[in-house]
Amino acid sequence: MTMAEQGAKLVTKPSASKRPAIRPGKTSAARRTKRRPPDPAKAWARKLDRTRPNLVKDVLDGLATIHGHPTWERRLDPTSELILTILTQNSADTNAERAFESLRDAYPSGLVAERHTPGPGWGGMGLSDGAPPDWAAVEFAPVQELVEVIRHGGLANQKAPRLQSTLRTIREARGDYSLEFLAGMAPLDARAWLTALDGIGKKTASVLLMFSFGMPLMAVDRHVERVSHRVGLIPAKASADDAHDLYLALLKPEETYEAHVNLIRHGRVICHARNPEHEICPLRDRCRFVDPKAP
Numbered sequence: 281m282t283m284a285e286q287g288a289k290l291v292t293k294p295s296a297s298k299r300p301a302i303r304p305g306k307t308s309a310a311r312r313t314k315r316r317p318p319d320p321a322k323a324w325a326r327k328l329d330r331t332r333p334n335l336v337k338d339v340l341d342g343l344a345t346i347h348g349h350p351t352w353e354r355r356l357d358p359t360s361e362l363i364l365t366i367l368t369q370n371s372a373d374t375n376a377e378r379a380f381e382s383l384r385d386a387y388p389s390g391l392v393a394e395r396h397t398p399g400p401g402w403g404g405m406g407l408s409d410g411a412p413p414d415w416a417a418v419e420f421a422p423v424q425e426l427v428e429v430i431r432h433g434g435l436a437n438q439k440a441p442r443l444q445s446t447l448r449t450i451r452e453a454r455g456d457y458s459l460e461f462l463a464g465m466a467p468l469d470a471r472a473w474l475t476a477l478d479g480i481g482k483k484t485a486s487v488l489l490m491f492s493f494g495m496p497l498m499a500v501d502r503h504v505e506r507v508s509h510r511v512g513l514i515p516a517k518a519s520a521d522d523a524h525d526l527y528l529a530l531l532k533p534e535e536t537y538e539a540h541v542n543l544i545r546h547g548r549v550i551c552h553a554r555n556p557e558h559e560i561c562p563l564r565d566r567c568r569f570v571d572p573k574a575p
């Protein structure tokens with residue numbers, strides 16, 4: 281018997297009498313097994329790895345040549361971090377700092393002073409040393425009074441009631457205003473807990489969890505989003521919200537903090553929205569904004 285004949289014998293179908301019967305109206309186990317839809321973030325990471333090998337590594341290495349290797353340090357207690365991050369939404373970091381310091385002055389808690397160590401990705405000057413505000417006093421303040429207190433931060437009419445509803449929700453859920461319990465949760469569970477709060481999205485939740493607890497959750501602000509789109513780290517049509525999950529698949533946990541801080545810094549000082557400085561950018565050889573066919 282030739283090899284071909286042997287092979288043909290091996291793949292010969294069983295006779296009808298030996299095949300498992302498929303009764304009308306019933307489906308086989310194989311048919312019943314539903315395929316899970318592919319994870320789009322993992323699919324994108326695989327595609328990038330296949331079509332543009334080492335892109336993530338080259339970007340991280342390139343950014344480090346000019347922005348260094350920032351190391352994580354806790355910035356503030358998590359409740360202060362959350363309130364400060366809400367104050368930065370659609371406002372400059374410097375204005376958010378002024379509003380936060382006004383909260384401290386208007387509603388002093390007498391607690392131990394904290395040192396704010398914002399790191400190089402922060403766009404403000406850093407808060408002066410001071411104790412967190414008395415969060416109960418903030419929650420129960422007359423809303424118009426609170427609007428005046430945080431007026432310097434911008435969008436005070438929207439943010440004052442948002443601060444109060446956020447503090448109320450935390451107190452009602454937990455009995456006090458502390459968010460330290462989040463440290464004991466898995467990162468995505470902690471993010472889900474926070475995003476269930478009214479007005480808290482993935483970016484704000486990720487900022488809090490990364491800077492207060494060092495959790496490996498990428499926060500995607502406009503700078504990170506702009507650089508990521510230009511280089512081609514994320515698909516052209518991906519929103520900032522999508523990018524949070526794409527980065528979970530693109531980065532190793534230990535790369536997340538440095539990637540976040542250096543991408544923000546890069547967007548602030550080199551890859552400006554207008555007139556990006558390609559000529560001094562270490563990413564230019566791999567940037568699809570400069571060359572749509574960049575490897």
Ligand code: SF4
Nearest residue numbers: 551556558561564567
């Ligand atoms: S090459 Fe230009 S567009 Fe690309 S990341 Fe650098 S500065 Fe931004």
